[in-house]
Amino acid sequence: MAKPDEFKPDPPSENPKTEADDTDDENGDGGYEEEVEDTEEDELDEEEEDEPEPEPRVRTPQSAVRMQRAKLEGLFQRLQTQSVPLRVHDVLIKGNTKTKDYLIESEAALLKNCTTMQEILEVSRAVNFRLQALEVFDSVKITLDSGPPELPGTSNVIVEVQEAKSPLSGEIGAYTKAEARSSTVEGTLKFKNIFGHGDLWDGSFAYGWDHISELSAGVHFPRFRGSSFPLDVRAFLLSQDWLQFSSFKERSMGLSVALLSSRNHDLVYNLGWRTLTDPSQLASRSVRRQLGHSLLSSLKYTFKVDRRNSTLRPVRGYAFAATSQIAGLAPDSRCSRFLRQEVDLRYAIPLGILNSALNFGISGGIVFPWGAGFKNMPSPLPDRFFLGGNSSPISSLGGPTTVWGYRTRGLGPTESRRQLKSNDGDTEDAADPGVDFLGGDLAVTAFADLSLDFPLKWFRDRGIHGHIFASAGNLERLTQNAYKDFSLQKFVSSFRTSVGAGIVVPIQPFRLEVNYYYMMKKFEHDRGKPRFGVTFSM
């Protein structure tokens, strides 16, 4: 992306002129200074009325330049000390051959509400940034020009854009999309501004830490049909391999539409055809019951507030996120129907010594089917909660996912897999097939983390610090009448807990942790033991 051009007053030779300036611009320095001069001249005239007339002087080029400089300095001083009233009469757009005017005008609309020069400068910077963020321009230059002479105190703003020479670009990066379940590393090919609406067409391949691979193509409209919100539509083909943990593979294909996307709010509609298969033919009974095809039509709303000073090493502030998903939004009653709710809360308290901070966090989630006979129906296996994995709960705000030290999908309800008969026909002697982790309908995790700098400057300069932590989490089934046997006391008493310590290496945009984990409390088939481990998160 081209570096945003900072707003600056143009040097005299470069400033484009409007028609109104041709007659007024005697010095060839552009109308920018001229309007200020007019205003200043009026004031100077008033002041001069009380003063005796100075002797007329012959102006040399050097003295003219000195006068110019003096006036400019006077202007800058005024800008620093008082408001300079100035309104925007018109916003002129230049340089766009393909891009529609409305796109640039809508991004620059705020300029028309400005009443002072300081405000115009500040808003111009923001407009410049927003136009650059569209990713369809190589450069953006905003210039102030004098307004029509019959309207004193006004200016014209000239937005000059240079459209991207090459409509094709490629990127490799790490992202967290609203419709994705986890963070991914992604390679993308983009086609820019094909129809002139600032549209970005892309094809991408992504690989996520949770054994996810996704092939997708999408289009992004910064302003759809005049609305102030962007529109994202993606067609995706997603594949997740859970054979090792739960004896099934998931493949989804469909459409994802981001209806609303702003700093705090995300609203996404997903329509997908989901297929669960078991090529290994070793799945347990509960997993076998879930194999097959289903149609997912869901609306997912996320509200997120993150007031922490940093996501890689939060020292102060708080963060809150809540995600609500309702599936089954289709006239066809045969599609997948469930309600899912996640809540995350993080809080960081600075302790004042060695840049140390105490981070707390709690996450919870619940999923339940709805519709006729919902009490006897299981929740869809891919939409349940699974705990464990190699990500840090400090950075992520994606619901209850991690208990430090437990491996991917490493705790919770399990069921024995299919037992194969050995060659001599005896099931007892056959190899142990293991268990399938079935996830839970109710999940809660919590953690506490104390981070502090190392005494050595070498570590402090690189942001490498240490931390001591404790975490806990639990899963429980509620569906198929299991909620009747649910007991809060039993749920709390069966929480898994772990403690540990380690080193954190922030490598933008990742948080790399090398930790030692110790399980304080675990159950028979939980996949966690005292060990060293590495986590990656962002």
Place this chain on the structure above:
Amino acid sequence: MEESRDGDWTLVARKPYFGLPTACPVCLPVYIYLKFARCPFNLEINSAYPDSDQIPYVEGGTYVAYNNEKGGVIQQLKQDGVVDLDSEFSSLPEWVSMKAMMSSWLADAITYELWLGSGENSAKQIYYSDLPWVIGKVLFVKQVYDVKQRFNISKQNAEKKEEERMAVIVSTIASANTMSKNKLFHPCRPTSLDADLVGHVLFTLKALPEDSVIRAALLEHGNLVRYAERHKNDFLTSGQSSASASNFQPPPSAAQASSKPKRKPKREKTEEEKSFQRKAKYFIGAQLVAVLLFLSLLGSSSKADLDEDDED
């Protein structure tokens, strides 16, 4: 029938339709076979996976006999010693040849009729009526294509294949009629051959439309029809096993979802696994050292640049 270790047996099959406990021509013979074995079992319906070749399958505890393994569910049940009704007859040549004709020629003819002939509507009702319309439509088209590929049917040879199919149907049904007169089918000691015959005949009569060529050929042999109807009355009136679709309750003694399953002896790690784990730890340690070295070199080179700038 051998008792399942954890209680009841369960047959997972396609949905009931046309007055049949399961309307799928592959599942119905298995259902009838288990009925002949007079073993109580639960019938569970799977409507979400019409293109799976694993269904039907029989499960009991951690044991599962899939349709796509070891020659089919019935064969697997026999081999695993779960239930074997063929022990007395499996050495008879005519029994073996009739069995082969039933399970290959007649089964293929029914498959052809169901997907490529007059049974298209029946196929949609049996396999796709419980799926969302879009998914059902796409899967049906895919299945029709797969069947054409399987029988190697193209526009050029479609007529010829149809003639061959007719000849196969007529000869198979005629052979079955002859065998039934020769007492190859035993109503008192039914075998898997009886299960195949009864299943195919009932499916043809109930699920295929009246203009079906197989149905027309079958109706010419009244004794086969009467034989199948007699067995249908027997197992339909003797009390069907409970069929539950999505509200199946597994028996309490089955392996339940549990966070504390019974202890199993820990498997000893092989030398190979131990050495692999050791190498994995060394690899991770080497990566970490490399990252730290890189950071320190980066830091020192940027510091050297800063020093040079200061000197300038």
